[in-house]
Amino acid sequence: MKTKMILMSLTGILFSQFLMTIDGLSQTKRVPGSYGRQEFIEVEPNVKLHVTDLGQGPPVVLIHGWPLSDAMYEYQYAALVENGFRVIGITLRGFGLSDKPAGKYDYDVFSDDIKIVLEKLKIQDATIGGFSMGGATVIHYVAKYNAAHVSKLALFGAAAPIWTKRDDFNFGAWTKADVDGLIKLNNTNRPQLFENFGKIFPASETSVSPGHGAWLGTIQSQASPYAMAEAMKTLRDSDLRGDLKSIKIPTLILHGKLDKICTYDLAEQMHALVKGSILVPLEKSGHALFIEELDKFNSELLSFINKK
Numbered sequence: 001m002k003t004k005m006i007l008m009s010l011t012g013i014l015f016s017q018f019l020m021t022i023d024g025l026s027q028t029k030r031v032p033g034s035y036g037r038q039e040f041i042e043v044e045p046n047v048k049l050h051v052t053d054l055g056q057g058p059p060v061v062l063i064h065g066w067p068l069s070d071a072m073y074e075y076q077y078a079a080l081v082e083n084g085f086r087v088i089g090i091t092l093r094g095f096g097l098s099d100k101p102a103g104k105y106d107y108d109v110f111s112d113d114i115k116i117v118l119e120k121l122k123i124q125d126a127t128i129g130g131f132s133m134g135g136a137t138v139i140h141y142v143a144k145y146n147a148a149h150v151s152k153l154a155l156f157g158a159a160a161p162i163w164t165k166r167d168d169f170n171f172g173a174w175t176k177a178d179v180d181g182l183i184k185l186n187n188t189n190r191p192q193l194f195e196n197f198g199k200i201f202p203a204s205e206t207s208v209s210p211g212h213g214a215w216l217g218t219i220q221s222q223a224s225p226y227a228m229a230e231a232m233k234t235l236r237d238s239d240l241r242g243d244l245k246s247i248k249i250p251t252l253i254l255h256g257k258l259d260k261i262c263t264y265d266l267a268e269q270m271h272a273l274v275k276g277s278i279l280v281p282l283e284k285s286g287h288a289l290f291i292e293e294l295d296k297f298n299s300e301l302l303s304f305i306n307k308k
Contacts, residue, residue, distance in 0.1 A: 065132025069096020094227025256285030
């Protein structure tokens with residue numbers, strides 16, 4: 001009886017090993033369905049960023065605005081992939097699916113993170129674009145790193161050169177006191193902050209559909225309240241005039257004429273500071289220009305990327 005049990009046990013072990021061998025062979029012969037790209041990239045110990053990396057071809061890097069994530073570029077991803085580009089959307093720390101550590105949330109940190117991601121992905125000669133706070137971020141990235149890994153810059157409703165009025169800069173819609181109020185509201189009633197921004201985000205109540213509004217709401221709700229407050233301080237206090245003057249690569253500025261968050265006079269200031277830049281007004285758009293005039297936004301971006 002005992003001998004029989006030992007034989008049965010040995011048979012079971014051998015059969016299990018046989019199955020594992022067959023499974024291993026099938027895995028090695030399988031052609032991978034994915035490109036094998038990382039969805040999360042570590043930029044420092046305990047901090048990983050979410051990266052959407054789609055398509056094949058010349059690279060386009062997109063950075064989102066406050067308090068969204070790379071998911072905001074859903075309809076740009078589709079257009080770019082269909083037109084033969086590799087598109088890389090990076091979600092900044094503190095937002096979306098990226099890690100949300102305590103610490104600094106300024107343009108230096110954001111730019112350093114972008115640099116590490118582009119190095120790890122071995123990206124060269126990319127077009128880099130940024131929306132709102134993401135626009136300010138890519139301006140600082142290009143200036144700080146002398147356009148490393150990129151050869152063109154695109155700005156969408158960018159929060160630059162300065163987002164808040166001051167004695168020598170009387171442009172834009174916000175004062176430092178206004179932004180202090182936004183930070184306080186973030187820390188006491190964040191749903192109200194989202195509601196208030198939702199009302200001024202589009203050009204009008206009907207220029208963004210309820211469905212698109214709900215979609216954007218789900219994206220912004222993923223942001224860390226701490227990161228939102230810290231990034232708002234960066235928006236309040238930063239001056240990128242020197243950075244803009246240093247930019248030497250071809251630059252496209254897309255900006256909604258009816259933008260209430262980053263008003264159109266900011267686009268005119270950016271245009272004046274970046275030599276040779278192209279300013280394209282989107283006449284019917286507010287801050288949601290990437291969906292309010294989707295076809296024009298995408299066609300202008302594609303035309304700029306393709307321009308030799």
